[in-house]
Amino acid sequence: MSKNVFVFVEQRDGELQKVGIELLGKANELAKDLGQEVVALLLGENVKDQVEVLFHHGADKVILVDHPMLKEYVTEPYAKAIYEINKKYEPEIILYGASAIGRDLAPRLAARIHTGLTADCTGLEIDEETKNLRMTRPAFGGNLMATIVCADFRPQMATVRPGVMSPMDTDHTRTGELIEEKIEFTDADMNVTIREVAKSESKKKDITEANILVSGGRGIGGPEGFKLLQELADEFEGEVSTSRATVDAGWIEKDRQVGQTGKTVRPELYFAFGISGAIQHLAGMEESDLIIAVNKNEAAPIFDVADLGIVGDLNAIVPKLLEEYRKEKALKEEID
Numbered sequence: 124m125s126k127n128v129f130v131f132v133e134q135r136d137g138e139l140q141k142v143g144i145e146l147l148g149k150a151n152e153l154a155k156d157l158g159q160e161v162v163a164l165l166l167g168e169n170v171k172d173q174v175e176v177l178f179h180h181g182a183d184k185v186i187l188v189d190h191p192m193l194k195e196y197v198t199e200p201y202a203k204a205i206y207e208i209n210k211k212y213e214p215e216i217i218l219y220g221a222s223a224i225g226r227d228l229a230p231r232l233a234a235r236i237h238t239g240l241t242a243d244c245t246g247l248e249i250d251e252e253t254k255n256l257r258m259t260r261p262a263f264g265g266n267l268m269a270t271i272v273c274a275d276f277r278p279q280m281a282t283v284r285p286g287v288m289s290p291m292d293t294d295h296t297r298t299g300e301l302i303e304e305k306i307e308f309t310d311a312d313m314n315v316t317i318r319e320v321a322k323s324e325s326k327k328k329d330i331t332e333a334n335i336l337v338s339g340g341r342g343i344g345g346p347e348g349f350k351l352l353q354e355l356a357d358e359f360e361g362e363v364s365t366s367r368a369t370v371d372a373g374w375i376e377k378d379r380q381v382g383q384t385g386k387t388v389r390p391e392l393y394f395a396f397g398i399s400g401a402i403q404h405l406a407g408m409e410e411s412d413l414i415i416a417v418n419k420n421e422a423a424p425i426f427d428v429a430d431l432g433i434v435g436d437l438n439a440i441v442p443k444l445l446e447e448y449r450k451e452k453a454l455k456e457e458i459d
């Protein structure tokens with residue numbers, strides 16, 4: 124009989140990806156509702172040192188598959204390993220991050236295992252009566268939310284976008300059981316050759332990973348408006364993000380977009396400059412710890428979610444903010 128909530132925790136270059144830690148938090152809630160356990164799946168080469176971190180963030184068990192063929196992500200060996208683990212352990216649920224890797228791996232497994240997959244979920248809960256997993260995601264271009272169940276097949280599988288779920292608070296006293304699984308790989312399992320791993324030169328961090336986001340909307344007036352925001356982001360060691368209006372206008376790349384059809388973010392500090400606060404934008408950022416909004420329209424809906432709101436022209440306010448911040452920083456450096 125199927126049991127337990129499994130989370131595929133992605134690592135790149137031996138570093139755990141944040142979305143996996145977020146999913147462990149959600150898996151904990153689901154496992155409690157089912158009276159079951161959370162099992163983290165960790166695949167890679169020489170990644171055993173990350174196992175403790177998974178216990179600290181909610182895993183009751185970790186299944187580790189350590190093999191040279193799993194050093195870099197390649198669809199076939201990863202799919203084979205999880206397929207074999209699924210056959211042996213029969214999970215009730217498997218969660219994946221909706222990252223490039225998760226989006227490649229999960230559908231492949233769904234087809235191989237012959238089960239369903241709900242992609243890009245924004246909500247997961249256990250149905251009190253049936254104990255099925257209710258998987259909610261935007262549908263029809265974000266115009267409605269659809270809740271999907273996979274009643275007849277197991278495991279129930281979902282991908283979840285980074286930033287949507289909250290990680291558990293780190294608990295250094297938590298421990299668990301480590302299971303080291305051996306998978307028999309043959310040369311035929313490696314059906315591609317990696318000749319070179321070319322990393323992009325970009326200094327930019329993914330906006331879902333940033334602690335501070337300096338977001339600008341149509342109110343910044345044009346693509347050159349981002350230069351000033353970039354200056355502020357550099358001072359704060361944050362990243363620039365945006366609303367859909369500026370992406371649609373071609374002022375900035377789509378990977379900076381926050382919102383229902385962009386990314387869900389949860390930074391410690393979110394600046395919203397010249398962003399009206401449409402519901403689709405709020406859906407992607409309202410869980411931020413501290414929101415500071417600047418808008419010249421005092422009735423802008425962004426002020427409904429802002430912790431601090433400034434009514435005024437951002438072209439006057441951003442340079443002042445930069446000036447004051449630099450003054451403070453210089454003073455602090457002098458004192459230190």
Ligand SMILES: Cc1cc2nc3c(=O)[nH]c(=O)nc-3n(C[C@H](O)[C@H](O)[C@H](O)COP(=O)(O)OP(=O)(O)OC[C@H]3O[C@@H](n4cnc5c(N)ncnc54)[C@H](O)[C@@H]3O)c2cc1C
Pocket residue numbers: 264265266339340341342343365366367368369380381382383384385386396397398399400401402403404407417418419420423435436437438
């Ligand atoms: C299905 C669907 C999905 C969508 N998904 C997303 C999404 O993922 N993310 C998203 O952001 N939107 C999304 N949208 C679009 C959303 O509805 C809004 O159109 C969009 O968020 C508006 O962007 P904005 O706030 O930058 O622009 P506007 O609505 O034009 O607002 C500009 C704001 O700037 C202020 N302003 C102007 N000049 C200044 C100044 N000098 N100083 C200070 N303030 C100034 C104005 O008062 C105004 O409030 C979606 C829409 C649909 C229908």
